[in-house]
Amino acid sequence: MPVVKVEDLTKRYGQIVGIDGVSFEVEKGEVVGLLGPNGAGKSTTMRILTCFMPATSGDAQVAGHDVFSQSLEVKKHVGYLPENVPLYPEMRVSEYLDYRGVLKGLRRPERRKRTAEALERTRTKEVAGRIVGQLSKGYRQRVGLADALLHDPDVLILDEPTVGLDPNQIRETRALIKELGESHTVILSTHILPEVEMVCSRVLIMNAGKLVPQEVIDRYLKRSGFRLVLTGDWPGIQKKLTAIEGVSRTQLLDKTPELTVSVETRQGTDLREKIFDAVVGGGGKVLEMRQAALSLEEAFTRITTADTAAADEEAA
Numbered sequence: 001m002p003v004v005k006v007e008d009l010t011k012r013y014g015q016i017v018g019i020d021g022v023s024f025e026v027e028k029g030e031v032v033g034l035l036g037p038n039g040a041g042k043s044t045t046m047r048i049l050t051c052f053m054p055a056t057s058g059d060a061q062v063a064g065h066d067v068f069s070q071s072l073e074v075k076k077h078v079g080y081l082p083e084n085v086p087l088y089p090e091m092r093v094s095e096y097l098d099y100r101g102v103l104k105g106l107r108r109p110e111r112r113k114r115t116a117e118a119l120e121r122t123r124t125k126e127v128a129g130r131i132v133g134q135l136s137k138g139y140r141q142r143v144g145l146a147d148a149l150l151h152d153p154d155v156l157i158l159d160e161p162t163v164g165l166d167p168n169q170i171r172e173t174r175a176l177i178k179e180l181g182e183s184h185t186v187i188l189s190t191h192i193l194p195e196v197e198m199v200c201s202r203v204l205i206m207n208a209g210k211l212v213p214q215e216v217i218d219r220y221l222k223r224s225g226f227r228l229v230l231t232g233d234w235p236g237i238q239k240k241l242t243a244i245e246g247v248s249r250t251q252l253l254d255k256t257p258e259l260t261v262s263v264e265t266r267q268g269t270d271l272r273e274k275i276f277d278a279v280v281g282g283g284g285k286v287l288e289m290r291q292a293a294l295s296l297e298e299a300f301t302r303i304t305t306a307d308t309a310a311a312d313e314e315a316a
Contacts, residue, residue: 141169
């Protein structure tokens with residue numbers, strides 16, 4: 001049984017549709033990236049799953065509990081880190097976590113144990129006695145994550161956990177999330193796509209309030225191709241390349257000083273010799289050719305800059 005199950009979830013704000021018929025499942029132990037441009041509906045979906053916001057229609061369950069009729073039970077199984085962590089800046093870190101443990105119904109002995117474990121896991125033990133408002137942005141994010149871990153939830157829902165952090169803090173937080181994924185189910189929303197490639201086992205992409213079909217995402221991510229460095233006249237070379245059976249897309253990436261070109265091919269086809277001959281036949285010269293799969297960033301851009309039907313047609 002999936003630990004998170006969403007069926008036909010819809011949220012309307014008057015005439016505006018925030019999310020429209022979203023359905024997906026997350027299995028125990030998965031680290032899933034929830035991606036999408038601004039306004040796609042990611043945060044709305046997360047707030048519904050964490051019982052911070054009701055849906056207009058549809059069903060959602062977390063750890064077997066309904067988010068609408070069993071919200072208190074759901075909150076026992078979910079740890080939530082919102083994009084802007086709501087901390088009490090005047091409290092010390094240990095005092096804040098102890099207070100949050102009281103609100104989560106933890107008794108004193110268990111509260112002390114869980115607080116110590118959360119401080120250890122999030123590497124915030126050294127700032128336990130410091131005032132929250134005096135901490136750096138990175139440490140405040142970690143304190144928020146320690147709060148989310150206090151009651152040892154089955155599911156962690158993290159909304160932009162590395163936003164506003166410096167490169168060193170991003171690396172540390174990334175490593176921490178990967179470590180947490182070994183013992184928790186994680187749903188991670190972020191705009192940093194290399195982060196998703198490093199941490200997540202699967203991605204879900206939302207666009208304009210709808211979830212992009214998984215088969216469309218898979219088709220894009222399974223595309224193969226080549227990066228070439230060439231000399232010559234691009235229009236003539238491109239005409240020869242696009243005439244090759246099995247080539248699905250060509251693109252000029254850079255033209256200074258030589259031409260850098262992307263050639264996408266259908267999966268399972270080795271067209272290196274034909275590509276070489278086409279470049280020469282178009283009056284060009286190949287300086288470099290290397291195999292290159294379509295990156296998550298490229299797939300994401302293609303999917304979210306066209307409607308789902310068009311993306312599906314192109315992927316097919």
